[in-house]
Amino acid sequence: MIAISGLTKRYGDVLAADDVTLDVPAGSVCGLLGRNGAGKTTTFKCLLGFARPEAGTVRFDGAPLTPLTFARIGYAPERPALYNWMTVAQHVELARRTQPAYDEAFARELLATFRLDGRKKAGKLSKGQQTALALIVAVAHRPSILILDEPASGLDPVMQRVVLDLLIDAATNGAAILLSSHQIGQVDRAADRVAIMRDGQIVLAGELDALRESSRVVEATFEREVPDLGGLDAEMRIERVGTSVRAHANGRADAVVARFGALGALGVRVLDRSLEDLFLDTVDDGGTH
Numbered sequence: 158m159i160a161i162s163g164l165t166k167r168y169g170d171v172l173a174a175d176d177v178t179l180d181v182p183a184g185s186v187c188g189l190l191g192r193n194g195a196g197k198t199t200t201f202k203c204l205l206g207f208a209r210p211e212a213g214t215v216r217f218d219g220a221p222l223t224p225l226t227f228a229r230i231g232y233a234p235e236r237p238a239l240y241n242w243m244t245v246a247q248h249v250e251l252a253r254r255t256q257p258a259y260d261e262a263f264a265r266e267l268l269a270t271f272r273l274d275g276r277k278k279a280g281k282l283s284k285g286q287q288t289a290l291a292l293i294v295a296v297a298h299r300p301s302i303l304i305l306d307e308p309a310s311g312l313d314p315v316m317q318r319v320v321l322d323l324l325i326d327a328a329t330n331g332a333a334i335l336l337s338s339h340q341i342g343q344v345d346r347a348a349d350r351v352a353i354m355r356d357g358q359i360v361l362a363g364e365l366d367a368l369r370e371s372s373r374v375v376e377a378t379f380e381r382e383v384p385d386l387g388g389l390d391a392e393m394r395i396e397r398v399g400t401s402v403r404a405h406a407n408g409r410a411d412a413v414v415a416r417f418g419a420l421g422a423l424g425v426r427v428l429d430r431s432l433e434d435l436f437l438d439t440v441d442d443g444g445t446h
């Protein structure tokens with residue numbers, strides 16, 4: 158598993174990672190979300206020793222990062238790190254020579270799936286094809302830890318689906334996967350947990366199902382006017398519009414439904430919030446950034 162504790166990285170005046178604490182257990186896909194500049198790539202760089210944090214610890218399966226850990230890690234950076242003058246086949250060969258656990262048959266299968274021509278030079282590949290090649294190089298040794306910075310960016314919808322299925326498969330086989338993405342639909346499909354960053358900090362993290370459950374909204378309509386809600390305003394965020402009221406129920410949707418019923422609501426319904434709603438609520442800063 159990946160265990161990050163108190164990770165802090167400053168670039169001049171910018172706290173790019175501010176006391177980041179996050180666990181990704183084996184068998185789990187964690188989606189790291191956040192607006193541009195929130196600190197996702199910085200966190201990844203610190204995890205892998207490419208940037209030196211001022212504070213904090215990172216453990217992989219309980220042990221700190223050493224050169225040997227890289228045999229168990231697959232990393233795809235935000236911009237594919239490829240050699241333009243080398244062919245696709247040469248990249249795969251390089252990975253085979255540097256990764257003891259390299260699975261040649263799996264790499265060949267992936268090349269075919271992504272329809273990559275082994276003879277083509279990396280510099281001549283399209284953006285999406287370069288992303289795919291970088292991903293193949295990152296996963297062909299079947300690592301138990303995957304750290305992927307926007308792994309499906311630039312891929313067409315069919316290939317995005319292939320990548321997500323690949324990740325779900327790896328997690329089913331016990332890998333711990335941390336990926337960042339701006340495509341919330343991708344995270345929604347592949348991840349079972351999510352962490353949202355804002356200004357270097359993790360502002361919301363947890364299992365997706367539990368977060369969805371706790372973010373439900375209860376909407377009720379009353380005949381004339383919204384009655385006194387008996388202290389509900391102090392317990393949760395309440396919005397009133399005319400004769401309707403919406404309560405952000407903080408995981409207590411059933412109790413709030415019962416309460417509105419007892420107050421004589423004409424109609425009560427529970428609204429599920431999508432991951433996108435949750436993200437937008439969480440990173441909303443009133444347009445000041």
Ligand code: ATP
Binds near residue numbers: 168171172173196198
């Ligand atoms: P994006 O979604 O745009 O990729 P991100 O969440 O990955 O963004 P980071 O790249 O981690 O964001 O950047 C976090 C903050 O740190 C930003 O304010 C950025 O300008 C700053 N930063 C990142 N790398 C450096 C660097 N090498 N030198 C100075 N500042 C940096």
